[in-house]
Amino acid sequence: MKRGRLLSFGLMLFIAALSAACAAQVQQKKDKATTSKQQVLDVLRSTNAYFMAKWPDTGKPIYTTRWRPSNIWTRAVYYEGLMALYSIDRDKRYYDYAVDWxxxxxxxxxxxxxxxxxxxxxxxxxYLDLYELDRQEERVLGIKKNIDFVMDSGKVDDWTWIDAIQMAMPVFAKLGVMFDDPRYFDYMYRMYSYAKNEEGGGLYNAKDKLWWRDRDFVPPYQEPNGEDCYWSRGNGWVVAALVRVLSLIPEDEKHRALYLQDYKDLMEGVLKTQRQDGFWNVSLHDPTNFGGREVSGTALFVYGMAWGINQGILDASVYRPALEKAWQAMLNEAVHPSGFLGYVQGTGKEPKDGQPLGFATVPDFEDYGLGCFLLAGTELYKLLEDKPH
Structure with missing residues (x-):
């Protein structure tokens, strides 16, 4: 009898301890849900510090299935995020790290x-961002020669996949502004228009207000549930491209209204596909095809929404709850104490690539997912007031 009472008492203690631990976890989640500028800045610093410590040599080639130089697109997207972070956190180490690269x-x-x-x-x-900060000619000569070479060719069908719009379109926009030369604006419009309206019959679907990744996914291609395949990160790239271009080009640029409408329509299409937990699936219209949390697409959508609210373009009452829910989801479910980001889909072009995803999954390239996250966090930082929201 005495032994039974001791067991019962021990069980009560165990249940009490378990309840206390659960309550602490719930409180921790609640604390995280109170987003302030400082909390956002702290997590941006933490995730970036993890990466800089892991990659002290900016010129070191990247090895996955083969060696690649570190000035490829994946690393460039990281540095886009780093330069965004530098705009709100003027740590000279960020600037030096980019210049060294x-x-x-x-x-x-x-x-x-x-x-x-x-x-x-x-x-x-x-390179052009850094040239603006310190006008050393070597920083601009190569990229300007390359884009001039492209324009001299008269060929406008290079952007055959929608990721390309983000990778190259802002370069044209920035050169047009820096050299006060509208030819860059005109040529980027022709390339954008080709991708949108002609490549594969047109990669943009005005009905769903979303983009097919490339001609391989234009109907009759279908997802397992019979829907069109709209890849999350691919649409995120177009969001980022339009945000960056609209941030650069003059108010009177002749195609600005079209880009602005495309941006607003795309954000509407994206908003409709958000998951209940705040993330977006890798396949926006088919949650059964490798559905689950994914950070890179989610971060790019947060970036686009926060920017639109900051510019007075998007209705904050509609988009702010969605973006804050997404931010908290990434913060609570994907960010490690070390600063590593989980749930980042590896490189590819469709839902099945880089799967399965998980909290501890290391993608083939760690850089671009962080770049997307830094872009998102920087825009959210600008949106937040100094007091907790």
Missing amino acids: GTKHQWGLRNGLETRNADDQACGQI
Whole structure:
């Protein structure tokens, strides 16, 4: 009898301890849900510090299935995020880290100055950002020569996949502004229009207000549930491209109204597909095809929504709850104490690539997912007031 009472008492203690632990976990989640500028900045610093510590040599080639130079698009997207972070957190280490990367690659492009591949041109966005901060000619010469080469060819069908729009379109926009030359604006419009309306019959679906990744996914291609295949990160790339271009081009640029409408329509299409937990699936219209949490697409959508609210373009009452829910989801479910980001889909072009995803899954490239997260967090930081929201 005495032994039974002791067991019962021990069980009560165990249940009490378990309840206390659960309550603490719930409270921790609640604390995280109170987002302030400082909390956002802290997590951006933490995730970025993890990456910089892991990659102290900015020129070190990246190995996955083979060696690749570190001025490829994946690393360029990271530096886009780093430059965004630098705009709100003027830590000289960020600037030096970016300059060292450009210097190690002699401010060049992966496949030379006559490459037409948008993935090669993505690094130019950072080179031009750094040129604006310190006008050293070597920072701008290579990327300008390359884009001039593209325009001189008269060929406008290079952007055959929607990722390319983000990788290259902002380069044209920035050159047009920096050199006060509308030819860059006109040419990027022709390339954008070709991808949107002609490539594969047109990669944009006005009905769903979403983009097919490339001609391989234009109907009759279907997802397992019979829907069209709209890849999350691919649509995120178009969001980022339009945000960056609209941030750069003049108010009177003749195609600005079209880009603005495309941006607003795309954000509407994206909003309709958000998961209940705040994330977006890798397949926006088919949650059965490798459904689950995914950070890179989610972060790009947060970036687009926060920017639109900051600019007075999107209705905050509609989009702010969605973006804050998404931010909290990433914060609570994907960010490790070390600063590593889980649930980032590896490189590819469709839902099945880089699967399965998990909290501890390391993608083939760790850089671009962080870049997307830094872009999102920076725009959210600008949106937040100093007091907790």
